[in-house]
Amino acid sequence: MQRSSGRGTAPAVAAVLVVAALAVGCRPVTVTGTSAPDGNKGVRHAPTTPAPPPLGLHTPPARHATGPHPARTAHTGPKAPRPLMAVGSRGAQVRELQARLAQLGLFDRAPTGSYASVTAAAVRAFQKRQGLPRTGTVQPATWWALRSRTRPPSRAELRPPTTRPAGVLDRRCMTGTVICISKRSNTLTWVVNGRIAAAMDVRFGSQYTPTREGTFHITFKSRRHISTLYHTAMPYAMFFSGGQAVHYSADFAAHGYRGASHGCVNVRERRKIATLFAAVRPGTKVVVHH
Template sequence: MMSAIGCTAQATEAASSASPSASASPTASHASASPSPSTSPSRSTAAPARPTERPLMARGSSSAQVRELQARLKQLGHFSPSPTGYYGSVTAAAVRAFQAKHGLTASGTVTKATWSKLRSLTKQPTHAAMYPATSRPVAELDQRCLTGRVLCISKTSRTLSWVVDGKVLKSMDVRFGSQYTPTREGTFKVNSKSRHHVSTIYHTAMPYAMFFSGGQAVHYSADFAARGYAGASHGCVNVRDLNGISALFDQVRIGDKVVVYW
């Protein structure tokens, strides 16, 4: 900046010394003293860039606010699964559909404008709407689940029920292995627990893992939370309710029964 100002001043002085004196031609002297357009300091006319608005929620987010988002989108028919609290591809697609319908930029991320519009069109969701026990009807309990402390898991209803002395205390949706890596059926026991487990075979996170048969375990799955039944596990019992599996992990003891049945 200093060199540009210095160059402009030098050019003006040179023009003044080369022109007639002020007494001979005042008009000419006035003209020569004015800097030419080519030597005037440059001024930027571009407007300053506006900072990019930081989204309130986006893919990868996991929170109670995401549950509220999903419950509100569900009220308008844009989100069909039960709220999970995880912002994955299904949630992003629902947000894009909402934005496109209401003249907002269809980015798939929740901005202040999107959140304000959604809230204006929906009611505050109840706790039950945000934290449903399961999106699927809970299966009739297998006879093996009626005594003791049991993780009772039905492949038909795709639900897990935490049962103590025949009473269902908690239920949640689950997903199983594919036909190439099926989840084994039978009666087992929880033989180990690992809160922050990572698979040594697939190198994927398996939070709140409760192992019951070799490498097969009941555990939280971010993929299940994001994509639902579009995917499958490698044989484990996937849970998509993070709060639910976290609480269940603290209640289940080593030696508790696990029953997997059709």
């Protein structure tokens, strides 16, 4: 029997070992260089690629949507249209609104062109009557309903001479040009030789700061006056007794007789006080009476 030379034995043994290792699930050792670990030259091992990491080991975290979660998004619905008029509005349209409400008996004062609490209450009353949402603001539906149930206001309805009747003139107001102011009727009348040329609503000081009564004269006028005591605007101020004056009051225009002055005679309507301011001269007689 011919004996093997031994040269082919080592490769054969190595191959058997590799097959055996694979059979039991072991991984062959990755060897650097060209020689086998047993020192036999000529045996080369192919470089082994590392197995991929377990699934998910290096998987980047899932990215979430940046928007709000659908379940947490509140359904607000469409926004309500902006009202045509609301508390704080001013102008000719507000004056027309007030005059139309007055035609229906819902606004019992002279139109002022200033939308305040009294106007809001009248609007709510109209909305209740018509079965509309009682917001106190004038939406297009409210405005259309009001216009369809009223007629265009006349000039006298838009700008009546006064809300309150002037009453009987004090005898001291019967001669010359006089600013005649009645605490009884809450009116100021511009009297020329016993005839009433203009009339307007006024209010007076509170019981703690009463408006003085008697006969006075205009000492000076100030178109854009600011009170040095109360730091409030006193447009068209005409001073007649110390710091007391006849002047326009935005608060009176907005809130009516719920407030009071600090002793001055407040006028509600700017246009009328502006006309009076232009006509009055220093020295003009002023009579404040009951």
